[in-house]
Amino acid sequence: MNRKSRTDDIHPAKAEQQMPWLEWLASAIGLLLVLGIFGVIGWQLFSGATTPPVITVEVENVAPVEGGYRVLFRAYNNAGEAAAQVEIEGKVTAAGEDEETSKAILDYVPGHSARQGGLFFTRDPHSGSLAVRAVGFATP
Amino acid sequence: MNEVTVTSERYAIGLARAFGGAIIFGLPLLMTMEMWSLGFSMGRGRLLLLMGFTLAVLVGLSYFSGFEKTFSLKEDAMDAFAAFGVGVITSAVLLVVLAVITFDMSWGDIVGRVALQSVPASIGAMLGRKQLGDEQDMDAEEERKREAGYGGELFLMLAGALFLAFNMAPTEEMILIAFQMTPWHALALGVLSLGLLHVFVYSIGFSGQENRPEGGTFLSTFLHFTLAGYGVALLVSLYVLWSFGRTDGVSVAEIANMLVVLGFPASLGAATARLVV
Known part of the structure; x- marks a missing residue:
């Protein structure tokens, strides 16, 4: 193979006339990927990718675990810009008792994307009212 | 007909490399880690510009040393697209696996x-042939580099600087180092970068080392190549830092510090561009 390619190199002009089909294929796939990626990024550019984060949190699951209760939540960023260090705070309040607060921090919530996490409580969230919300974020 | 299959076979080997x-x-x-979060958090316009810049650099790199020998701008562009495709496919597959x-x-x-x-993967794809392949068209390549003259020299330095600087720039450490350096540290690092750039390119005989221009004094070589490099x-460095949003709202003095920090790997990349490219 090596020997053959060396002899081929002596006649570079020949290769110009016959471009291998594989080269066409590889270049065409590359071009398609370029157009696709530029398209998606460009589309984001003009579809509100620069609106600051709006984060809503919904509780997905509450389960008794060893030592208390676990609340799984899903934080969704409705806006285009990514949020960093999103602090999620959950409160359980029951009549006549002190409220219990738990916190979690999500490193990133990208635009139009969701991230999941969990909070632990010692008290049963069903015993009172449970509120989980995003308290704040930093821009990345 | 036989000829065609042979060349496709050779192209396949280049593609594998x-x-x-x-x-x-x-x-x-x-x-x-920073690369993952920058992927979704950096400005879309800047990302788009960076991709365009990368494609332009790929076309230039294809001219000097692509994964196959090229004869025209059309072929260089095709090779740049192919390298970009290889970079995208490789990145996508590995990011999914990881x-x-x-x-x-x-x-x-x-x-x-x-x-x-x-970006780094497609530049890597373009350099793959040179680093992993046999040395079959080294002569043609050297001839091109000689023909290209001063502009070509600067382009190779740019490509080398981009490749190495891009490998460091996303990390938090670049900023941290800039923050903890005093002006004396920054000056020392700047002088060290210049010194190493000059020595690497002209003195210690790496392969592809530049010969000092005929009749050039130390000073003219220094001004012409080392300072320019x-x-x-x-x-x-400034372009890459700006792309990643590292310069937004930062004071000029702090940006200067960051530039010196990132300029260190960038100038080493520029100095050794001839080795890698």
Whole structure:
């Protein structure tokens, strides 16, 4: 193979006339990927990718675990810009008792994307009212 | 007919080396956390510009040393697209395997991560032939570098600086180092960068070393190549830092510190561009 390619190199002009089909294929796939990626990024550019984060949190699951209760939540960023260090705070309040607060921090919530996490409580969230919300974020 | 299959076969080997290059040169950044978050958080306009810049650099690199010998601008462009495709496919597959990309992510998120990661991977694909292949058309390559003159020299420095600077720039450490350095440290690092750039290019005989221009004194060589090279390295550093949003709202003095920090790997990249490219 090596020997053959060396002899081929002596006649570079020949290769110009016959471009291998594989080269066409590889270049065409590359071009398609370029157009696709530029398209998606460009589309984001003009579809509100620069609106600051709006984060809503919904509780997905509450389960008794060893030592208390676990609340799984899903934080969704409705806006285009990514949020960093999103602090999620959950409160359980029951009549006549002190409220219990738990916190979690999500490193990133990208635009139009969701991230999941969990909070632990010692008290049963069903015993009172449970509120989980995003308290704040930093821009990345 | 037989001729065609032979050349396709050779192209396939070049393509395989390109995949090898994309994996090896792209791996450090594929496993860098900041690259994942920058993929979705950096400005879309800046990302788009960076991809365009990368494609232009790929066309130039294809001229000097692509994964196959080229004869025209059309072929250089085709090779640049092919290298870009190899970079994108490699990045996408590896990011999925490393669980950086999961399919419950939004499209913008996924495409952003793959797009940013494809910058080092596609340059790696282009360099793959040179680093992993046999040395069959070294002569043609050397001839091109000689023909290209001063402009070509600066382009190679730019490509080398971009490649090495891009490997460091996403990390938090660049900023941290800039913050903890005093002006004396920054000056020392700047002088060290210039010194190493000059020595690497003209004195210690790496392969592809530049011969001092005929009749050139130390001073004229220094001004012409070393200072120009450091200038290219600093500009590339500024561009990369700006792309990643590291310069937004930062004071000029602090930006200067960051430039010197990132300018160190960038100038080493510029100095050794002839080795790698």
